Amino acid sequence: MDLICYAYDLLAILEELKVVSCIFVGHSLSTIVGVLVSIIRPDIFSKLVLLCVSPRYLNDVDYHGGFEQKELDQLFDAMTSNFKAWCSGFAPLVVGADMDSVAVQEFSQTLLNIGPEIALSEAHTILQSDLRHVLGNVSVPCHILQSSKDFDVPVEVADYLHTHLGFDSIVEVMPADRHLPHLSSP
Incomplete structure (x- = not known):
């Protein structure tokens, strides 16, 4: 599935609810979905609040997205070979707590x-996507919130976004661990 499909789903929901203007708050994948909607319909969002956002998770020549292809292939293999074990190992890493934590258990x-x-399909879609080319088309203000220690999205990505977004943006690096700061540091 292409990420643009999610954007059209979100747009359909907003239209069904008759939302004419709102502030979009998203985390991780949903932030990119909000960015895409803001490009399709710039009138629908007055502001984007983007939490731990990445237009590309894979490192590139002049871009540090957080992962090498070999690491992603290992992650996909782990998901395929023993999904339950992968969940048990992945959840504590992303949340930033041990398995006894309620937040880790729920995640x-x-x-x-x-x-x-x-x-696995979603992981491929998210982690192999590259939407850096659309950032210059954003025409609404953006507030980028980034965890200071996010192993999925390094702080450099927030700086990249700030430089490449087509409109005003501010970056705020939060003293929070991991990719789910709303769970690890609410």
Whole structure:
């Protein structure tokens, strides 16, 4: 599935709810979906609040997205070979707590509920996408919130976004660990 499909889904929901203007708040994948919607319909969002956002997770020649292809291939292999074990290992890393934490248990259960086939498909879609080329088309103000220690999205990505977004943006690096600061440092 292409990420633009998610953008059209979000747009359909906003239209069904008759939302004419709002502030969009998104995390991770949903932030890019909001960015795409803001390009399709710049009138619908008065501001984008982007939490731990990345237009590309894969490192490139002049871009540090956080992962090498070999690391992503290992992640995909782990998901395929033993999904339950992968969930149990991945959840504590992303949340930033041990498996006894309620937040880690809930996140792990969410991953398990998604199921291996859908989770693997989504992981490929998210982690292999590259939407850097659309950033210059954003025409609404953006507030980029970034965890200071996010192993999925390095702080350099927030700086990259700030430089490449087509409109005003501010970056705020939060003293928070991991990719889910709303769980690790609420």
